[in-house]
Amino acid sequence: MVLALILGGLAWFASGRVGWPLQARLIALGLLYIVVMLLSVLLPGRSPFGGSLGEWLVVGGLVALILAYREGLRRLRSRVRPENRPVETAPGDFAPGELDRYARHVVLREIGGGGQRQLKEARVLVVGAGGLGSPALLYLAAAGVGTIGVIDDDTVDATNLQRQVIHTDKRIGQPKVFSAEAAMKAINPNVTVRPYNRHLTAEIAGDLVADFDLVLDGCDDLDTRYVLNAACLAARVPLISGALSQWEGQITTYAPWEGTPCYACVFPEKPAAGLAPSCAEAGVLGPLPGVVGSMMAVEVVKEITGAGQGHRGRLAIHDALWGEHRTIALKKRADCPVCGG
Numbered sequence: 001m002v003l004a005l006i007l008g009g010l011a012w013f014a015s016g017r018v019g020w021p022l023q024a025r026l027i028a029l030g031l032l033y034i035v036v037m038l039l040s041v042l043l044p045g046r047s048p049f050g051g052s053l054g055e056w057l058v059v060g061g062l063v064a065l066i067l068a069y070r071e072g073l074r075r076l077r078s079r080v081r082p083e084n085r086p087v088e089t090a091p092g093d094f095a096p097g098e099l100d101r102y103a104r105h106v107v108l109r110e111i112g113g114g115g116q117r118q119l120k121e122a123r124v125l126v127v128g129a130g131g132l133g134s135p136a137l138l139y140l141a142a143a144g145v146g147t148i149g150v151i152d153d154d155t156v157d158a159t160n161l162q163r164q165v166i167h168t169d170k171r172i173g174q175p176k177v178f179s180a181e182a183a184m185k186a187i188n189p190n191v192t193v194r195p196y197n198r199h200l201t202a203e204i205a206g207d208l209v210a211d212f213d214l215v216l217d218g219c220d221d222l223d224t225r226y227v228l229n230a231a232c233l234a235a236r237v238p239l240i241s242g243a244l245s246q247w248e249g250q251i252t253t254y255a256p257w258e259g260t261p262c263y264a265c266v267f268p269e270k271p272a273a274g275l276a277p278s279c280a281e282a283g284v285l286g287p288l289p290g291v292v293g294s295m296m297a298v299e300v301v302k303e304i305t306g307a308g309q310g311h312r313g314r315l316a317i318h319d320a321l322w323g324e325h326r327t328i329a330l331k332k333r334a335d336c337p338v339c340g341g
Contacts, residue, residue, distance in 0.1 A: 033060060094120065098190050102144050108307075115305035116144060122304045125149040125212040127200055127228055129176040131279065131289030132218030132242045132296060134166035139297035141184035141191050145304075148184065149212060151196035152176045152219075163286040200224050205231035214303055216296055217241040220279065222270050229254065229263035233339055238303055239263070240311075242296045246282050247321035249292035252330065253299060253311045256339035260313045261330050264338040288320050 037060075040052065094117075105111045105119075124145050126133050129152040140148055154176050156167045164176075171179040177195035184193050196208070200219070209215055209231040217228055217239055225241070232239040232254065239254040241263060256262040295316070302310050316327050334340050 095190050098144075101188070105143070110307035111301070111305050115307065118304050119144045119301065120146045122214065123147040123149070123212045124214045124216060124300055124304075125151070125209065126216045126218060127224070128152055128217070128219035129164075129166065129180040130154070130160065130218065130220065131163045131244060131284065132293040133180070133216075134164045135290045135293035136216055136218060136297045136300070137180050137184055138166055138187060139294060140300060141188045141193075143297070143301055144188065145191065145300070147192045147194065147212075149194040149196065149208075150177050150180050151198065151200050151208070152180075153197060153199040159280075163284060163289045165290065200227060202227045202230075206234060209237050210235040212237060214300060215239045216300060218293065218296070220244075222267075225263055225267075230338055233257070233262055238312075240296050240299050240303070242292050244279065244284055244289055244292060247285050247288065248317065248319050249288055250315055250317045251292055251295050251299065251311060252313075252315045253303065255312055256332065258312070259332065261332040262336060262339040265333040265336045265340075266315070266330055268333070268336070285320055288318075291318060291320065 044052070099106065099113075099116070102116050105116050106113050108115075122145050124140060124147070126137055126140070126148065129137065129150050133150065133152070137148065137150060152175075156164075156172050156174050156176055156179050158169075158172055160167055161169060161172075166183045167176065167179045168183075171182070175195075175197045177197045181193045181195045184191060198204075200208070205227050209228070215228065215232055215237055217225060219225060219228075229239065231237075233256055236257050240251070241254060242249065242251045252266075254260055254262050256265075295318075299310055302308050311327075313330050314327050315330050316325070318325050332339070
């Protein structure tokens with residue numbers, strides 16, 4: 001019986017490769033089935049294809065049921081009224097009525113319809129679905145960025161909900177990337193979300209980053225930041241990087257091939273233990289990630305559409321405790337082991 005099934009599979013795929021129509025391929029399988037049945041009758045127990053007549057009748061009955069189900073489903077779909085059929089939209093095109101949600105973008109002189117299409121065609125990778133990633137992902141989805149990737153290997157915890165607004169109490173214990181995907185699709189079902197429930201390592205960073213136009217770094221792991229910096233440099237993909245510490249946040253954009261420093265230029269070495277405590281160790285103001293993460297989403301829109309002046313070569317620092325915001329210039333290091341020379 002196995003031999004006949006293998007021959008049938010080979011005949012099906014081979015006829016498809018040479019361009020046979022579906023009807024001809026089904027007829028070929030039907031003829032093979034008839035031959036097998038005849039041999040089972042004429043040579044009971046000795047057929048080269050094995051199997052008894054009863055077994056082959058069961059196989060034929062199952063195939064007939066599947067084909068009948070497919071045909072019935074096809075006829076049922078053909079009877080659906082055109083106005084009730086799901087609208088099929090080509091990749092990169094706007095769905096009917098989709099532009100209405102972006103009306104406030106379209107009337108902006110710096111964005112307009114052309115800029116909104118650029119957002120629709122853009123692919124943005126967000127590293128980290130935590131404090132910074134939460135507001136950034138929500139606003140990128142709402143803004144109409146066509147494809148949004150999000151990579152994180154963590155799960156939603158109760159301690160996250162004070163600041164990671166993309167997650168909910170009911171999704172505690174769920175992987176953050178899938179929780180974020182649900183929230184983004186709820187805001188804008190027209191976006192394509194690519195969730196990667198894993199840790200970003202040097203082995204996968206290069207191929208992953210190269211598949212996107214822009215990367216937003218919202219992670220809280222220094223080793224991952226260095227890996228991401230090297231991958232973005234190799235793929236020449238701009239990196240928008242943000243960081244938080246208690247009451248203070250900062251943001252900049254790295255594009256070393258266009259004259260800016262890279263992450264390793266600004267932070268050539270990891271700080272000594274205790275000098276850069278995590279949010280769990282030092283605490284963080286709940287709304288602060290919303291401020292900085294939203295600023296990062298703004299920079300994404302500006303980078304994609306070319307509106308205004310971005311933060312390339314500049315580090316913006318926001319001090320929420322004293323209500324101050326300042327910007328300092330950053331310079332490329334000629335001796336940087338990552339982008340120097």
